[in-house]
């Protein structure tokens with residue numbers, strides 16, 4: 050496994066629509082392992098393939114729930130319910146966050162590593178992460194839909210006796 054370079058806002062690769070995955074090759078398995086490693090290394094809770102420069106419909110999400118990492122291949126949202134307005138960040142926009150309204154619950158259909166179709170329900174942060182990552186696959190960033198200006202978040206305030214979960218909140222759960 051290897052860390053991949055995270056592309057930053059302004060890189061044209063983040064504005065392009067990704068192509069569907071037709072089969073999982075060895076190369077794509079390595080890509081997915083690298084995406085997970087890169088996401089964890091950056092303390093993110095989600096990462097989409099275009100964020101590492103690959104225009105394929107693949108994303109990974111891990112919000113620390115009992116499911117562990119979700120590996121979503123060709124994902125689509127098949128239903129949404131409710132609304133939540135809250136902080137959202139992105140590993141491609143480091144040190145910043147914005148206020149974004151998303152559905153409170155979503156149902157996602159995606160293929161797994163064996164190309165079997167799976168259905169996942171997400172609520173709260175998980176729903177937010179699914180929406181954010183699937184937007185990346187269509188070339189969209191949360192900054193396009195943020196309400197009001199982005200604001201600074203970052204690890205600078207972490208070091209006085211804060212616990213890990215507080216630090217994560219300050220980092221804005223980057224996706």
Ligand code: NI
Pocket residue numbers: 138139140141181185223224
């Ligand atoms: Ni993102």
